[in-house]
Each structure stands twice: as structure tokens, then as C-alpha cells.
Amino acid sequence: MKPRYALRMQRTHGCFPSLRSRCPPGRSCPPPLSHFREPPLPWPTPTPASFRFTRCSWWPPAARPWGFSRSSSCEVEKPRFHAFISMPPNPHFLWRNPGPTQLLKASTCGSISATMVLTPLQEPIATWPFTTSHFIKTNPSLSSPKEFYLMKLSQSSFQNRTFVTASLAAILLAGPATAQVESEPLPGDATIVAPGVHHWQETQPDAPLFFNVLTVDLTKRNLGVEVEKSSRGLFSGEKVAKLSEDESTAGHTVIAGVNADFWAMSPRPYNPIGPMVADGMIWYVPAARMERSSLCITRDKKAHIGVMTMALSIDTGNEVIRLQSVNNAGVKDGATLITPPMGNKIALGSPNFIFVPLRLSKAEFLPNLPVLAKVEKHITSPTGPLDADIVLAAFSPDRADNIATLKPGTEVTLLAKVAEVPGVIEEWVGGGPMLVDEGREAVRYNTEGVGKSFIDTRHPRTAVGISRDGTKLYLVTVDGRQPQISIGQSLQELGRYMAKLGCWKATNLDGGGSTSMVVRGEVVNKPSDRTGPRTVTNALLVVNTAPIGPLHSLQILPAEQPLRIPAGTSVKFFAKGFDENSNPVKIPAGSLTWSASPELGEIAPDGNDTNLKASSNPSNGVVTVKASDKIERSAKIAVVSLDEIITDPEVLLLAPGESVPLSIKAVAGPWKVPLLPGMVSTSSADGALSSSIDLVTAVTSGIHTLDLTIGTTTTKLAAYVGSYRAVELASFDNPPAETAPKGDAFDAAKTAFERDASDPREGSAGLGVTYAMTRGGGPSLIVVPVNATVTEPPVKFGLWIYGDGGEAWVRGSAVDTAGKKFIVDFTEGSKGVYWKNEWRRTSANGTTLRADTANPGAKPVYPLVIENLTLSQEQEALKTSGRIILDGLEAVYTPPSTP
Numbered sequence: 001m002k003p004r005y006a007l008r009m010q011r012t013h014g015c016f017p018s019l020r021s022r023c024p025p026g027r028s029c030p031p032p033l034s035h036f037r038e039p040p041l042p043w044p045t046p047t048p049a050s051f052r053f054t055r056c057s058w059w060p061p062a063a064r065p066w067g068f069s070r071s072s073s074c075e076v077e078k079p080r081f082h083a084f085i086s087m088p089p090n091p092h093f094l095w096r097n098p099g100p101t102q103l104l105k106a107s108t109c110g111s112i113s114a115t116m117v118l119t120p121l122q123e124p125i126a127t128w129p130f131t132t133s134h135f136i137k138t139n140p141s142l143s144s145p146k147e148f149y150l151m152k153l154s155q156s157s158f159q160n161r162t163f164v165t166a167s168l169a170a171i172l173l174a175g176p177a178t179a180q181v182e183s184e185p186l187p188g189d190a191t192i193v194a195p196g197v198h199h200w201q202e203t204q205p206d207a208p209l210f211f212n213v214l215t216v217d218l219t220k221r222n223l224g225v226e227v228e229k230s231s232r233g234l235f236s237g238e239k240v241a242k243l244s245e246d247e248s249t250a251g252h253t254v255i256a257g258v259n260a261d262f263w264a265m266s267p268r269p270y271n272p273i274g275p276m277v278a279d280g281m282i283w284y285v286p287a288a289r290m291e292r293s294s295l296c297i298t299r300d301k302k303a304h305i306g307v308m309t310m311a312l313s314i315d316t317g318n319e320v321i322r323l324q325s326v327n328n329a330g331v332k333d334g335a336t337l338i339t340p341p342m343g344n345k346i347a348l349g350s351p352n353f354i355f356v357p358l359r360l361s362k363a364e365f366l367p368n369l370p371v372l373a374k375v376e377k378h379i380t381s382p383t384g385p386l387d388a389d390i391v392l393a394a395f396s397p398d399r400a401d402n403i404a405t406l407k408p409g410t411e412v413t414l415l416a417k418v419a420e421v422p423g424v425i426e427e428w429v430g431g432g433p434m435l436v437d438e439g440r441e442a443v444r445y446n447t448e449g450v451g452k453s454f455i456d457t458r459h460p461r462t463a464v465g466i467s468r469d470g471t472k473l474y475l476v477t478v479d480g481r482q483p484q485i486s487i488g489q490s491l492q493e494l495g496r497y498m499a500k501l502g503c504w505k506a507t508n509l510d511g512g513g514s515t516s517m518v519v520r521g522e523v524v525n526k527p528s529d530r531t532g533p534r535t536v537t538n539a540l541l542v543v544n545t546a547p548i549g550p551l552h553s554l555q556i557l558p559a560e561q562p563l564r565i566p567a568g569t570s571v572k573f574f575a576k577g578f579d580e581n582s583n584p585v586k587i588p589a590g591s592l593t594w595s596a597s598p599e600l601g602e603i604a605p606d607g608n609d610t611n612l613k614a615s616s617n618p619s620n621g622v623v624t625v626k627a628s629d630k631i632e633r634s635a636k637i638a639v640v641s642l643d644e645i646i647t648d649p650e651v652l653l654l655a656p657g658e659s660v661p662l663s664i665k666a667v668a669g670p671w672k673v674p675l676l677p678g679m680v681s682t683s684s685a686d687g688a689l690s691s692s693i694d695l696v697t698a699v700t701s702g703i704h705t706l707d708l709t710i711g712t713t714t715t716k717l718a719a720y721v722g723s724y725r726a727v728e729l730a731s732f733d734n735p736p737a738e739t740a741p742k743g744d745a746f747d748a749a750k751t752a753f754e755r756d757a758s759d760p761r762e763g764s765a766g767l768g769v770t771y772a773m774t775r776g777g778g779p780s781l782i783v784v785p786v787n788a789t790v791t792e793p794p795v796k797f798g799l800w801i802y803g804d805g806g807e808a809w810v811r812g813s814a815v816d817t818a819g820k821k822f823i824v825d826f827t828e829g830s831k832g833v834y835w836k837n838e839w840r841r842t843s844a845n846g847t848t849l850r851a852d853t854a855n856p857g858a859k860p861v862y863p864l865v866i867e868n869l870t871l872s873q874e875q876e877a878l879k880t881s882g883r884i885i886l887d888g889l890e891a892v893y894t895p896p897s898t899p
Contacts, residue, residue, distance in 0.1 A: 250548050282366065311419065755768070
């Protein structure tokens with residue numbers, strides 16, 4: 001085995017805040033952020049080389065230096081050797097027994113120095129996230145141990161341990177070569193959406209989980225994050241994709257966005273739950289003291305997350321008048337403020353308010369920015385919309401003294417003070433609860449008025465985090481309620497994920513069916529609602545404000561690099577144009593030319609899009625598009641022979657007229673090959689099966705095959721129409737012995753099981769389930785006992801459901817012989833029972849049962865028992881009352897003669 005080495009840095013530093021008491025009397029401690037002296041050494045000419053992080057770790061306690069609570073390290077990989085960068089967190093202690101290759105530096109308050117040495121490395125233990133932000137130089141004339149000098153240090157504290165975040169530039173002594181690492185290592189599949197904006201997706205198959213992550217560098221010129229709402233006003237909603245489209249104009253290009261605050265439909269539709277500031281105006285503040293955390297961005301482009309308060313006042317010079325809220329349509333007494341975003345309908349919770357118009361000195365009113373105003377004539381029945389420079393102070397009759405003080409013509413100062421935030425707040429949006437505080441998961445449901453069930457249950461989620469200095473934003477979505485795609489996360493799990501990303505603080509945003517991320521106009525996550533992305537109250541949009549310039553660069557779509565194409569298929573390529581600031585630029589028709597490496601196949605040379613007819617032989621090459629001699633882009637292409645076409649289900653067992661979803665995947669060697677439109681063709685003899693690439697419908701009874709062709713590869717899928725073995729698990733001819741329904745968040749007095757013999761699908765009767773879900777109290781769940789044993793793995797499970805259109809989810813709960821739990825999903829994730837007044841045969845794949853969230857990644861060991869069926873709904877807005885009928889629960893197998 002080749003030896004492994006560590007770059008072990010021993011550093012001394014000024015002082016940490018927690019250690020100031022250790023400074024000698026009369027000595028001042030420098031701030032944590034500082035720089036290091038440059039040693040008087042001759043430096044060689046650097047040569048570029050590659051360097052990348054591979055993992056990070058804590059050292060075992062026995063290996064820690066005396067006096068240090070933590071010692072951290074991060075492995076870096078370079079061709080021909082491995083290295084670790086390791087930093088003791090406490091600068092005021094020395095190594096007790098330094099090894100023979102370690103260099104020791106004394107530490108005094110106010111002195112700053114650092115040394116790194118190359119030493120043999122033992123295997124590390126448990127991993128934790130770590131990045132770097134310093135620059136290292138070395139003197140090649142030195143003999144081993146080789147000395148490294150830290151030239152620049154950015155220090156941050158992670159609760160009780162201190163670590164260094166960094167961008168590494170080093171000259172390694174195995175020859176005069178320079179090695180570099182990105183300032184914050186990104187996943188290999190991260191794409192640059194715009195300068196300072198990166199996007200990537202992450203899947204965790206065992207759970208399963210599907211994440212989208214967007215990072216935004218607020219220090220970049222012309223780059224900002226804005227809170228936006230529908231152009232129809234405060235009490236209206238819109239989808240994130242539509243908001244992105246509507247807000248994009250010349251010089252104001254929306255490049256990405258996520259849904260933001262929670263909302264309610266009362267007292268007005270799409271009423272935000274938390275504060276909202278946007279477009280130079282305070283849109284909404286529910287109360288002076290808000291219990292939930294929120295995100296704001298100040299005029300100096302610094303982001304802040306936390307629980308904030310707002311002191312709203314009118315200062316006449318002689319008296320300060322306090323107000324409670326902004327645009328709170330439900331307020332019934334006291335004093336509140338109405339701003340132009342209230343819209344056409346100006347109405348509060350009581351008709352007795354007196355309105356005092358204040359004409360602002362400019363059409364802008366932001367937190368922490370005093371604004372001069374003049375009182376105008378009082379009114380009792382205002383009409384909207386208000387002028388852009390008018391706000392209304394509204395007082396209930398018991399505030400008559402305030403009304404008398406604000407006489408027409410009086411000059412006043414209006415101020416919305418947010419003491420927790422320094423600077424003028426330009427963007428502000430609600431959320432909660434807090435997920436991360438000072439780099440650690442810190443869910444605060446007990447202090448932010450959030451129910452424990454909401455915290456603990458796995459849902460689709462949206463979150464926002466910030467770096468310690470507030471200059472970097474992390475926008476994250478994790479999908480859920482789709483057992484085959486993503487099950488969602490509890491807030492504690494999401495908090496740990498956000499901390500792992502590097503967030504110093506983070507808060508939760510609206511989730512569930514509202515969870516949505518848009519990048520360059522495309523919804524990149526998988527929303528859980530059956531109808532797709534949901535209308536939301538507001539969104540966080542990433543905006544490029546640079547003016548649109550001439551064409552500067554091109555992008556080829558599909559963008560995957562390298563794009564693997566099955567041999568013999570055709571692929572359509574598109575080109576998009578951008579200026580030097582990554583603004584989209586329209587490409588004139590006929591201005592592009594395309595070419596491809598000859599071995600890839602044939603390509604059409606002209607047009608803003610083109611088709612490549614891939615070769616029938618494996619090959620590698622590039623596709624290139626050119627707009628001029630100086631503007632071109634190439635994409636790596638690999639034509640591959642498929643080793644396998646995988647279908648789900650693996651065998652089709654259908655009743656005549658039944659339709660089932662079909663999933664098709666292609667594999668070449670270790671790679672999953674993306675299947676693009678037009679690559680897959682399906683056919684069956686004599687039209688026995690009607691099929692597309694995602695749905696198969698049985699037409700004729702009998703045993704058939706469905707041919708699936710992808711380029712030069714064909715596979716046959718067996719289809720048994722009306723010819724299969726079905727094992728009855730529950731006939732529902734009689735209602736369950738347990739007649740009293742059990743579950744959560746439902747009205748027991750309005751929920752019942754009864755025998756329904758009006759139109760059974762199997763046997764003499766079905767089971768009628770009358771249900772009434774209740775709002776609040778977490779997900780609604782009504783349990784139908786079954787207790788049916790399944791002795792061997794079926795191809796699928798079948799269940800007849802007479803629908804009511806209520807979109808309740810019907811699932812089975814199974815437990816195997818090892819005690820592991822599984823989900824038998826009859827309604828395709830969150831689609832629910834969306835059909836009404838008709839029977840439908842539903843099915844759940846028996847070969848790929850999804851493990852329950854209690855034991856993610858588990859595989860069933862037969863026999864197993866389907867303990868019950870559940871009628872459920874996690875989305876508050878979709879909780880309802882209704883009646884469905886269940887019949888004919890079966891395990892379905894291929895015919896006995898089938899091998």
C-alpha cells in the first residue's frame with residue numbers, strides 16, 4: 001500500500017472571543033479575521049495542477065493534542081498522493097508531545113503565524129463537512145519536513161469548535177506545481193446558472209430523497225434576491241414559474257426562484273403568515289412581535305435570518321404614536337397602517353376605523369429607514385388603490401387622542417424599526433421555524449408556535465439558509481409524498497442537511513404541495529400535488545439586473561456532460577444564447593451552424609436546433625454549435641450500446657381495458673442512460689396492447705408481448721391480459737370486526753365502515769368508508785383493518801376503488817417477518833382518489849415495495865402481512881369529507897405455467 005501523508009497545520013492566532021480573558025494584562029486581542037506575514041523566501045514559478053476534496057473527518061480523541069477539544073481535517077486528492085489539511089481549533093495551547101515531523105510555534109496574544117508540515121497519516125474516523133479558505137506557499141529548497149506558510153485565513157466558529165473555511169492555493173514540493181481548490185467545493189454535477197449562482201440535484205435512493213440546491217453569492221455585481229408577489233396585489237397568489245416569467249424584463253432577468261412564505265385563505269385569500277417587504281414598500285407585517293423566524297436582505301446585500309420584531313411609529317415631534325401592524329385585514333381595534341399593496345379593497349376587521357392619510361416625501365417605506373410625511377384630511381371610507389406615496393394610519397374609536405393629534409398639515413416621521421437587523425431592509429419574507437443556528441441543527445418549534453406533528457412528519461420542504469457573513473444564500477427543496485421518488489423530510493432532518501451544506505443560519509419556508517424550485521424558467525423539482533406546481537402567496541427570486549448585451553456565449557441542450565446516447569437513436573439538440581452577464585439573448589434564425597465528430601453519426605448543419613442520428617457503433621466525440629468565429633460551444637457525446645432495458649413493472653398483468661403506468665430505464669455499463677423524447681418506440685402484435693412510453697392499456701385478452709425498442713436494442717415485456725393468478729387477500733363482503741374507526745385527525749362521529757352491496761366488483765359486497773377529516777392536528781389518517789398474509793412476492797397488488805374525487809390517499813401498511821414496514825401505494829404518491837362516481841382498478845407494484853420511513857432502504861422478507869389499508873391526507877388544504885368504496889384486494893401473480 002502506498003504511504004499516505006497529512007499536511008498538518010499548526011496555527012497560532014490572535015484571540016477568540018471566548019478566550020479574551022486569557023490575554024496577558026495590557027495586551028489587546030486582534031479580531032479573529034486577519035492575515036499572516038509572508039516569509040522572506042524565494043518563491044518558484046507556479047504551474048497549475050488539480051486538487052479536490054475527497055472526505056473530511058474528526059481525529060480520534062487519543063490523537064488530539066493536549067488541551068484541544070477538537071482537531072479537524074479534510075482529505076484532498078491529487079494524482080499520486082493523498083493529503084490532509086488539519087487545524088487545531090484552540091490557538092492558545094501548544095502540542096504536548098509533538099511528533100518528530102511536527103514543527104512547534106509558540107503562541108502569544110496578538111502574534112499571528114502558522115506552519116504546516118507533511119507527516120504520515122493514520123486512517124481517520126467519522127466524517128463531517130469541511131471546506132477551506134486560505135492560500136499556502138512553500139519553499140522548494142527546504143528539506144523534509146516541508147514547511148508551508150498560511151498567507152490568508154478566514155475563520156468561523158461552529159459552536160464549540162473552530163474550523164477554517166477556505167479556498168486553497170498551494171505549491172506542492174513534488175516538483176514546482178501549484179494546486180488549487182474552489183473556494184467552496186461544489187458537487188461534480190453543479191451547473192453555473194449565472195456568475196455567482198450554482199444549481200445541483202442530489203438523490204438519496206435508499207430513503208428515497210430528491211433535493212435541489214441553489215447557491216447565490218450576494219457579493220456579485222448585478223446579482224440580487226427579491227421577494228415577489230402576484231401583480232394582482234397582496235391578497236392574490238401565483239405559481240413560482242409564472243412569477244419568474246412575469247418579473248423578467250430587459251435588465252431584470254429572473255434566473256431562478258423558490259416558493260417562500262406560508263399563507264392562509266382568511267381573512268383574505270393568500271394572506272401571508274409572516275412579514276413581507278418588496279419593491280420599496282412594506283407589504284405586510286402581522287404584528288409588532290412575530291414569533292416565527294424570517295429572512296431579510298438589507299440594502300448592503302447582507303442576509304439575516306432569525307426571529308425579528310418591528311416597532312412601527314409616527315413621530316409628530318411632540319408625541320410618538322405606536323401602530324401594531326401593516327395591512328392586517330383582520331385587525332379589529334387599535335392602530336394599524338395600510339400601504340398601497342393592500343390593493344383595490346381597503347377593509348379591516350371592523351367598520352369603525354378612522355383613516356388618517358399620510359403623504360410620504362417619496363414613494364418608499366422600508367424598515368429602518370425613517371420617512372417624512374404630511375397628514376392629509378381624515379376619511380372614514382377609503383377606496384383603493386392608494387397612490388404610490390400615500391399610506392393610511394387607521395385608528396379604532398378608542399384611539400381618538402391619536403386621531404386628534406394628527407391634524408391635517410402636520411409633518412411627521414414614519415419609522416418601522418427592526419432592532420435585530422442593522423441597516424435598511426429591502427427584502428423581507430416570513431417562514432419558520434428556525435432550522436440551523438450557528439452552524440448546527442436547532443429546530444425551535446417549541447418557541448415558534450409550530451406543532452410537533454408538523455415538525456416530525458416527513459413532508460416536501462423548502463428552506464433558505466445563509467453563510468455566517470450573510471453574503472451567501474442557500475435555497476433548498478426536498479420533494480416528498482411520492483414513495484417511489486422522494487418521501488420528504490422532518491424538520492430535524494432538513495436542519496441537519498442544511499447544516500451539512502454549510503449554512504450558519506437557516507429557516508423553513510412553506511412546503512408540502514407548495515414546494516417548488518424554478519431554474520431558467522423550468523420547474524426542476526417534482527411537486528407533490530397531482531395537478532403540478534401549486535399557486536403560492538410569494539416567492540424568492542434570484543435576479544440578474546445587468547443590462548442585456550450582445551450575444552457572448554452559447555449553451556447546448558440537453559446539457560448533461562457527457563451526454564450518453566443509445567446507439568442508433570436520434571437526439572434533438574437546442575442552443576440558447578447569453579450575453580456576458582448570463583442574460584438570455586435571442587439568437588437570430590439561421591445564424592447557427594452545427595457539426596459533430598464523424599464517428600458520432602449524422603447531424604443537420606443549420607438551424608437553432610438540430611437532430612443527431614447516432615451511429616450504430618459505440619463512439620466518443622463532440623457536438624459543436626457556432627454563431628461566429630469567436631462564439632461557439634461544444635458538448636461531449638458518448639454513443640453507447642445498451643446492456644439492459646429495465647421496466648417497472650417487470651411483467652404486465654392486466655384486466656381487459658385496464659391501464660397501468662410504465663417506467664422505462666436504460667443502462668450501459670455503470671451508467672444510467674437518459675431517455676429523451678423520441679428514443680423509445682413500443683409495439684405489440686395485432687394491437688393487443690395500446691402503449692406509450694409511460695402508459696400501457698390492455699385491449700385483447702390473452703398472453704402477449706410488448707416490444708420496447710431503443711435504437712439498436714430491443715427487449716420484450718410479457719403481458720398477461722385476463723390471464724393471471726390472483727390470490728384474494730380481502731373480499732370486503734363483510735365489514736371489519738373492528739367497527740370503530742381508528743386513526744388521527746378525523747371526526748369519529750362522522751366516520752364509519754359499512755357493507756355496500758349496491759355494485760360490488762368482487763364477491764357480494766364492497767366496503768363503504770364514510771370519512772370526515774379534520775383540519776389541524778397533523779396528517780389525517782383513517783385505518784381500515786385487513787390483516788392479510790402474503791406468502792410470496794407478487795408481481796403487483798390490486799384494489800378496486802369507487803372514487804369520490806376527494807383526493808384522499810389509499811395505501812396499505814405491510815410488515816415482513818423481520819419486522820420491517822413497507823408502503824403499498826394504490827394512488828401513485830399524492831395523486832389520491834381524484835376520480836369521481838366510478839370504479840377504477842388500482843395497483844401497486846409488488847416487486848418494488850417502498851420501505852416505510854421508519855426503515856428506509858429495507859427489502860421485504862416474505863411472508864409479509866398487510867395489516868391495514870389507510871385513507872389519509874397530509875395537506876391541510878385537501879382535507880375533506882366524503883365516501884369511497886373498496887373491493888377486491890388481491891395479490892397478483894403470473895400464471896402457474898409461467899417460468
